[in-house]
Amino acid sequence: MDSTTFVVFLSAILFTIGVLGVLLRRSALLIFMSVELMLNAANLAFVAYAHRWVQLDGQIFVFFVMAVAAAEVAVGLALIVTIFRTKRSTNVDDLAALKG
Helix, strand or coil, X not given: CXXXXXXXXXXXXXXXHHHHHHHHCCEHHHHHXXXXXXXXXXXXHHHHHHHHHCCCHHHXXXXXXXXXXXXXXXXXXXXXXXXXXXXXXXXXXXXXXXXX
């Protein structure tokens, strides 16, 4: 198994763990961390293929994904802190009352 295949396989495992975290966890903070894990798995695959094909396209995509992840962290953590201050919980089942 060459290094690119190994890295892509590792990326797939990390992405799967992230998907399972989003689907199975009830805490908004853990769901948030699982989404970050999925974004980093995608970044890892981008870098692996960019290295294999000796192009910068994958690394440019990684830069954009990191920018989106940073914006997501800023907005998401602010929402989670605000919800925790009002509800004293980050359980997503308790947030069903926010539907309107």
